[in-house]
Amino acid sequence: MTLSSTPGLARFNALSDDEATAALHEVCASAAWGRAILSRRPYTTAEALLAGSDAAMAELTREDLADAMAGHPPIGRPAPGDPTSSREQRGMADATEELKAEMLELNLAYQERFGHVFLICATGATGEQMRDAVKSRIGNSPEQECEIVRTELGKINRIRLTRLVTEGE
Secondary structure, rough: OOOOOOOHHHHHHHHOOHHHHHHHHHHOHHHHHHHHHHHHOOOOOHHHHHHHHHHHHOEEEEHHHHHHOOOOOOOOOOOOOOHHHHHHOOOHHOOOOOHHHHHHHHHHHHHHHHHOOOOOOOOOOOOHHHHHHOOOHHOOOOOHHHHHHHHHEEEEEEEEHHHHHOOOO
């Protein structure tokens, strides 16, 4: 599918700043990221929007990244009533109780080590793949993990933005 100019993109470009800010907050909880996306409107193509997201993500400080991560529930525990986190973490839905318990322990160990939730672009990943990722990343330095988190957030934002500008088409 090409993401050239779409009716969803036109709708996004036409939103008031307040409406666009609210829509972008659903994509990413970082206010700095949202402001950067807004400042580049209007977008002529969805590809330009995604490139703008990538640029905004690269500019985020550690504090901005912390704001962004605050909008993500732990893997295996999607936010109640939040269809986005449930959809993205679908790979954990059919996990065994043993795997869910292991993920809870790993999530807690990761959070204790790094001070934030384990963040991964979970779309399309199985529970086992998510477990293996946290196991492999828990030994990273805080600096390494910060850059991995930035990359994972960028992937999540791209998926969510694509959905934002293609929904209803």
